[in-house]
Amino acid sequence: MSAATRPQILLTNDDGIQSPGLWAAAQALSALGYVYVTAPRDQVSGSGRSVPPTSDGRILSQRLQIGGQEWPVYAVGGTPAQVVMHGVMEIMPQPPDLVVSGINYGENPGLSVTVSGTVGAALEAASMGIPALAVSLELEDISTYLEHRDDVDFSTAAHFTALFAARVLREGLPPDVDLLKIDVPHNATPQTPWRLTRLARHRYFIPRIQRTGPWEEPAVISGGLDVTPDQVAPDSDVHTLMFDRLVSVTPLSLDMTSRVDLPALEQRWKQD
Template sequence: MNSQIKQILLSNDDGVDSPGLWAAARALSELGYVTVSAPRDHMSATGRGYQKNSDGRITAKKLNVKDQDWDIYAVGGSPSQSVTHGVMELAPRKPDLVVTGINYGENFGTDVTYSGTVGAALEAAAMGIPALAVSQRLTSEEWDGFPDNVDFSISAYFTKFFAEILLKNSLPEDVDVLNVVVPEGATKDTPWKVTKLARKRYYKPYVIREGKLDEEAKIHSHALELDEIPPDSDMYTVRVERMVAVVPLSLDLTSRVAPDSLEKMLRK
């Protein structure tokens, strides 16, 4: 294979059958050779976890991109495992970029730590590969069934836009992943903005339990209302300003507190 061709590994957490994944594949194919390695099953909200009971089986499937049939790979494992298998077994060489998405639903605030889409991007970053995670805001909170009325074309446009930048430029120090969230109803002219994660969870959980504690229950969630969204944050950028949010993420989870002041407090 021509070593000059950029190598892009594409994954997600919605699973290999997600139309968001297909839209990203079509857009990224204009930038280089795309290897698709995504979970065989729907794996939303799995973070960066590895599943001990995953079978690791990899099955080739066909995806039609630009009137050509591509081999894509369905992995029996989590999004992070799909990235690992993709880098170590499936890509022709170490990818120049890993892209995850396009995710059904927005990945905001502290929720990014349980997003499988973001988790897969962090997995790539931990392997020394720059990564881009892309999600699209949906008004409906029910997207497990891949509703066919979701148009990913604009999110695909921004996926290609930022991927092209990352293929041409190195990320600054302490930036390992770009988390991009596209507002619903965006156009190619929608402005984008570098912002920060809200220090707040976006999906507020609640428990539905009809019986005793030892009987089955479900944790559900609903998104914050507009008046609950903190300003100067990724949520505010997308929900209020109606702009594309671009959030730099770091693998370094160390608090930015002054170590001396923390140690002084702990030693009192």
């Protein structure tokens, strides 16, 4: 089967083109289709689905030897969402059958999900009508999330990436599911069970401002974890990942409209 007739997969991330997680995903997905590796030139974690006008949009094409295989890769000056735009509209000769974002070095559960560049790339693909996965591996040490760690084992996360990519390529996504968000515990194995979950109504990464001088001087916003089992629903992504130590698979929809009875609410408010 030629490259053009195999399923076309666009792979990106928010950790940058040199991330080991990106290449673990590339190798796993290459058994399913032809993989276009198109990732940010720089580390842009926490960029959400942003499209800042300051991005330069430069595309650098190169070939890298990864795992004994030569890959054509594209490093793009932009956020993950912008990389998806460039990948779909400029780089790929035809629209992809699937966009995969990850494997991110760091989990993305709960209400912090909209901050994630990993999820942002998948949201951008979904907005273009393309099925998407956003895959993240839990950190053992939250302070290392900006590092390209060679000692991190992405093999289990790669297994689940390929597992759900194959399912989506084969079956598509159900109605009102635009992307799947997958969070893998750092100590999971390919035999670890997975569970369909919902977003926890809890801010997973609690922001902390580190400032040592007056307001006019620079400050850093960092994050820490502060959640207990009783604060999150048992069927949520946070509970499943943190406390049950299972792989969390969360179907997400682009429709962020509240699931409230709109006619009843409108009638009540208009009677005030």
